[in-house]
Amino acid sequence: MVVCGCCVASWRRCVVVCLRLLFLLPAGLPVRSQGQSQSDNKQMDNITVRQGETVFLSCSQGDFVTHTAWLNRSSILYAGEDKWSVDPRVSLVTFNQDEFTIKIEDVDLADEGQYICAVQTISRPRTTSVHLIVQVPPKIVNLSKDLVLNEGSNVTLMCLASGRPEPAIVWRMISPSDDGLSSDTEVLEIPFITRQRAGTYECTAANDIAVDTQTVELTVNYPPSVSEGSDVGVTLGQRGVLECEVDAVPEADFEWYRDDRRIFSSFDGIEIENAGALSKLTFFNVSETDYGNYTCVAINKLGSANTNIVLYEIIEPTSSTLLQEQTAFENEFWEGPGAVQDGNSGTSTMFTPTCLLLIVVLQLLHKF
Structure with a gap:
């Protein structure tokens, strides 16, 4: 039984050593030797990638490297050329003495977090870590339905959106005309709505990546005005x-x-x-x-x-009424106020205005 116990203890020590070499620690970090310096752990700049894109993770190997692995939190993605991840989006791009690069396709929000390249040399291990930031374009996920309501009602329009960075929400009236009614929050309140406020309202969700826009139609009922x-x-x-x-x-x-x-x-x-x-x-x-x-x-x-x-x-005028109106007009024009007629001859009607006209002309000539 003592011999068997020694065999079991030896087997356990072997398993622990193998696990350490493959960096399978609970925290997902490689083993440090007591003589390891801070300079052996490098922090690369954050990598920012949009949702759905492809990202490449790379680290340098160097001489005398015995083991290499890429880890995501507590999961091993690749140990050398061996793929440990079951995710089909993860694949090996380059593995040689100088470079160890993997790629992740169709990046999603769940891929965000810290990634570690752990390299075991003959003397000591070293790690290179990078934080992956996944940006998500805005998407309006909850929007008020089109509304039909009576004039004088109170209206509340709601617009909720997701995205990273968190999108900014803007409400505004766009049709039939932009009358300045707007809101820079998720809620647009319209108290005692009038017929002039009926129309199309637009919700815009925007962040550094993209813009998502949707509209709501408000129909306001009101009684007839003739x-x-x-x-x-x-x-x-x-x-x-x-x-x-x-x-x-x-x-x-x-x-x-x-x-x-x-x-x-x-x-x-x-x-x-x-x-x-x-x-x-x-x-x-x-x-x-x-x-x-x-x-x-x-x-x-x-x-x-x-x-x-x-x-x-x-009443349309007849030919006789037209003649009477014409005769009356001519008499009024030629006779004028103060005209003198002898009652016996029609020539006097023409004589008086003619004389007056001659007198006016002579006076004008005399001035010149």
Whole structure:
């Protein structure tokens, strides 16, 4: 039993030595000899790489190297030419007397941390460490949905994003116009929203690597507001059109009335045409009974509004009325105030203004 105990003890010592040579220590660090100096441990500059890229980790070997390994925290990636890592993204690039280089493809956030190149020489071990920093482009992970709400409601828009470095969040209104409404935090508060604040809002998440942008659409419902109607004059027998324009969300339905009687399309030669915010009431052949007062009513689920429009008659002048108007104009022009007529001859009508004209001309000539 004593002999067996010695065999077991010898076997354990052998295992410990092998593990030390392969740097399999709980902390993932190589063994130091008591005579090892601080200069044997080198700290390289941090390596910064973007998520998804490839990184190369390299260290120099030198003469009289017996063992070499690349470690990540407590895991051995490569021991010499032997791959210990089961990660297919890790591979050996160069292994010779001068250089020991591995590469990691498609770097992810989990790859961030300290990497150690441990070299065992005949005299003592040395280590070279580097810290890998993984940058992640911003990504908006939680965004408010498109909203439909009534005018006067309070609105809260939320935008959450991930990324390294931590992205900065900016909210702003971009459509229909940038009115200066913005926020540089994850939350945008809009109290008592008005119809002017309806539109497209943009959330931007940005860091040193990239920018991610998404939008939210706000629809604000409000009751109809009808533009004041313009009265229309039409000649008897001609075509006449009454127009009614409304501003409303959601779109309004139109109704036309003559006094208290509702009018429908194709009724007594009348046609009603609705197109979005505009309604037209068309008379194809205006009659005497068509003249009068009309009411346009616009209705949606939040209310209604109306306006009155008068269809009135325009009397076209006839040939006789035109002649009478022309004669009256000529008499007024030639006679003028203070004109004298003898009542017997039409020549006096022309004589008086002619004499006056001659007198004015003579006075002008006399001045020159």
